[in-house]
Amino acid sequence: MRVLAIADSDSYLKWAACLLGDLPAGCESELVVVRTPIAPSAEQIAAAVGDMPAPPVLTARAVRRAAERSDPDAILVACTGPVVDVLVSGVLDGLRPRPVFVTGLPGISVPATDKAWLYRSGCDLFVVHSEREVAEFAAVAARLGGGGAVGLARLPFLRPAQERGGGDRVVFATQAKVPRAREERERVLRALAELAAARPDLDVVVKLRALEDERQTHRERHHYQRLWRELGEPGRLRFEAGSMREHLAHAAGFVTVSSTAALEAIAQDVPLLVLSDFGVNAEMINLVFEGSGLLGTLDDLARGDFREAEPRWTAANYFHPAGRDDWAGLLAGLVNSRPRVPARSLLDGPEHAAARRRARLRVEVPPNMLRAGRRAKRRVRRYLKALT
Known part of the structure; x- marks a missing residue:
C-alpha cells in the first residue's frame, strides 16, 4: 500500500509523521507540506519529523503533481479543516483511480464538534484517538450524514515510558x-x-x-x-x-x-x-x-x-490497549474494496462555494501576498470608518 501524507502546519506535521511510522510493515509512504500561511519553519519541520528526512514544502499545484506521480492508494490529509476540504474537493479532485482519503485530528478532540466533521466529510476515513472520541464523532456523523468511517488509533506519540534519570x-x-x-x-x-x-x-x-x-x-x-x-x-x-x-x-x-x-x-x-x-x-x-x-x-x-x-x-481516554486500534484495518479494507462509493462532502453545493474559494487562496496564493492583501483590506476599512 502506498500512502501520500500532506500536512499544513507544525502540529499536523508531527501527527502525520508519527502516524506514517505506525503503518503496517511493507507500506510505502511519502510526506510533504503544502504551502500555506501557517506552514512550519525549517526548525519546526526538523522537530516534528525527528529522524525522518525533512519533507519538502510544496505549492498546491506541486502537491497535485506529487499525487499524480506517486499514484497513491491512500492520501492522508493531515491539515486544518478548511485546507482538508479544499485539497479533497479541489486540488486533488479527479485523481484516477481515486485514492482513499484519510484525515483526522492530531490531539485531544473532546467534545466532538460539527465543524470538525463538516470540513472533513469528504474523506473516507476519519481517525481519532480515544474510544470516547470515536463514540462522539460517530454520533455527529449519524446526525449530520456525509463522510466515511470513524477509526481509532492510539495517539502515535504516546510511546511507552523511556528510561529517565532524576529530572530537574x-x-x-x-x-x-x-x-x-x-x-x-x-x-x-x-x-x-x-x-x-x-x-x-x-x-x-x-x-x-x-x-x-x-x-x-x-x-x-x-x-x-x-x-x-x-x-x-x-x-x-x-x-x-x-x-x-x-x-x-x-x-x-x-x-x-x-x-x-x-x-x-x-x-x-x-x-x-x-x-x-x-x-x-x-x-x-x-x-x-x-x-x-x-x-x-x-x-x-x-x-x-x-x-x-x-x-x-x-x-x-487515549490509553486504550493497542489491540483496540482499528484504523489501519479500516484503511486496508477501503483500499482493497475498489470500486467503492466515495465519501460525500456536506460542503458541496452553491451555498459553500464562496467559502471554498476563500479557503483555496490559502493554498494557491503565496503567504506574503495574502498578508499584504489583508493589511490593505484593514487599512481601507479604517479609512472608510473614519469617513463615517
Whole structure:
C-alpha cells in the first residue's frame, strides 16, 4: 500500500509523521507540506519529523503533481479543516483511480464538534484517538450524514515510558488558543517565576509551540516570550522550542492549561498539573481532564504540587490497549474494496462555494501576498470608518 501524507502546519506535521511510522510493515509512504500561511519553519519541520528526512514544502499545484506521480492508494490529509476540504474537493479532485482519503485530528478532540466533521466529510476515513472520541464523532456523523468511517488509533506519540534519570526540569507547555486574555497569561508566567524562586534546584522552562517569528496551527495573540520581556523578566525562566519528548526526558514536573503534551507526560510517567483557574469547559479545551485527578491551580503550581492521572480515566481516554486500534484495518479494507462509493462532502453545493474559494487562496496564493492583501483590506476599512 502506498500512502501520500500532506500536512499544513507544525502540529499536523508531527501527527502525520508519527502516524506514517505506525503503518503496517511493507507500506510505502511519502510526506510533504503544502504551502500555506501557517506552514512550519525549517526548525519546526526538523522537530516534528525527528529522524525522518525533512519533507519538502510544496505549492498546491506541486502537491497535485506529487499525487499524480506517486499514484497513491491512500492520501492522508493531515491539515486544518478548511485546507482538508479544499485539497479533497479541489486540488486533488479527479485523481484516477481515486485514492482513499484519510484525515483526522492530531490531539485531544473532546467534545466532538460539527465543524470538525463538516470540513472533513469528504474523506473516507476519519481517525481519532480515544474510544470516547470515536463514540462522539460517530454520533455527529449519524446526525449530520456525509463522510466515511470513524477509526481509532492510539495517539502515535504516546510511546511507552523511556528510561529517565532524576529530572530537574519543570516544563510548561503553552497552548496558542487558551487562555486568551493577556492578564491570564501573565498570571501563569508569575506563578512559574514564583516556583523558580522557591525551588532554585529546578530548571523552569516555558516550552513554546513556535518562536515569535514562526507560524503555527493557531494564531497566538499574546506570545509568552514577548509578554515576559514586557513584564521586565521578573524572575528566572527559560524559553525554548524543540521536541517535547526531549524536554520530558529531563522533566520532574509538567504543567499546561490545555495541551496534548499532557498525554505525552502521562506516557513518560512525568507528574503533571492541568490548570483550572481559567475554567474547565469546551472553550478552554480542557473538558476532557474532568475526573483525571490532574486539575489544579496556579497556587498548586507555585508550590510544585504535581499529580498522577487516575487509572480509570487513562483507560477511557487515549490509553486504550493497542489491540483496540482499528484504523489501519479500516484503511486496508477501503483500499482493497475498489470500486467503492466515495465519501460525500456536506460542503458541496452553491451555498459553500464562496467559502471554498476563500479557503483555496490559502493554498494557491503565496503567504506574503495574502498578508499584504489583508493589511490593505484593514487599512481601507479604517479609512472608510473614519469617513463615517
